[in-house]
Amino acid sequence: xxxxxxxxxxxxxxxxxxxxxxxxxxxxxxxxxxxxxxxxxxxxxxxxxxxxxxxxxxxxxxxxxxxxxxxxxxxxxxxxxxxxxxxxxxxxxxxxxxxxxxxxxxxxxxxx
Amino acid sequence: xxxxxxxxxxxxxxxxxxxxxxxxxxxxxxxxxxxxxxxxxxxxxxxxxxxxxxxxxxxxxxxxxxxxxxxxxxxxxxxxxxxxxxxxxxxxxxxxxxxxxxxxxxxxxxx
Numbered sequence: 001x002x003x004x005x006x007x008x009x010x011x012x013x014x015x016x017x018x019x020x021x022x023x024x025x026x027x028x029x030x031x032x033x034x035x036x037x038x039x040x041x042x043x044x045x046x047x048x049x050x051x052x053x054x055x056x057x058x059x060x061x062x063x064x065x066x067x068x069x070x071x072x073x074x075x076x077x078x079x080x081x082x083x084x085x086x087x088x089x090x091x092x093x094x095x096x097x098x099x100x101x102x103x104x105x106x107x108x109x110x111x112x
Numbered sequence: 113x114x115x116x117x118x119x120x121x122x123x124x125x126x127x128x129x130x131x132x133x134x135x136x137x138x139x140x141x142x143x144x145x146x147x148x149x150x151x152x153x154x155x156x157x158x159x160x161x162x163x164x165x166x167x168x169x170x171x172x173x174x175x176x177x178x179x180x181x182x183x184x185x186x187x188x189x190x191x192x193x194x195x196x197x198x199x200x201x202x203x204x205x206x207x208x209x210x211x212x213x214x215x216x217x218x219x220x221x222x223x
Contacts, residue, residue: 004155017123035158040177040215041215042201042213043156043203043213044213044216045202048209056209090155090156092155097209098132098143098205100146100158100161101158102158103155103156103157104155105154105155106153106154106155
């Protein structure tokens with residue numbers, strides 16, 4: 001998985017609780033992305049980062065925030081988890097926006 | 113509206129047979145098109161990437177074609193193997209910072 005790890009790999013939480021997912025890369029790629037994948041929708045971009053402290057919203061950013069304080073780490077936070085945020089979350093990295101994205105192994109999140 | 117549509121939604125083929133997956137898009141202005149393979153429970157892995165000027169690109173038994181005039185792409189898999197069982201995702205990038213993902217074709221190769 002091209003030097004990308006995600007943690008945790010599985011999480012079960014309750015509605016209303018905060019959740020933070022971590023993406024860590026060892027490739028020193030500038031761009032990092034968070035996607036969610038749901039049946040019938042394919043992959044949808046939540047947020048992406050183009051450098052330390054530089055982030056931008058994607059297609060489905062409502063209810064999510066991100067932070068990138070180091071090149072290698074990109075955090076996704078659900079401030080108050082809802083059942084609609086039950087999904088599989090993928091982190092991806094790329095050297096530039098034009099280059100191929102390399103995906104992490106994914107995090108399965110279940111919000112009860 | 114920028115969209116990427118893939119067909120068929122699912123496909124079952126016998127091991128050793130060939131198959132072709134389709135991707136039609138309305139994304140404009142077009143920058144490039146990628147095909148990814150996603151095994152169950154894992155993240156997608158890039159197979160090919162094609163720009164406007166490229167008609168065909170191969171990666172082993174995988175051959176992708178692109179017709180930018182009709183906005184169609186296909187992924188041809190030759191001599192399928194059990195390990196080809198996966199979801200295949202077409203992704204079209206527009207100029208600027210926009211990606212459009214298809215919902216994928218689920219391929220099952222049976223012995």
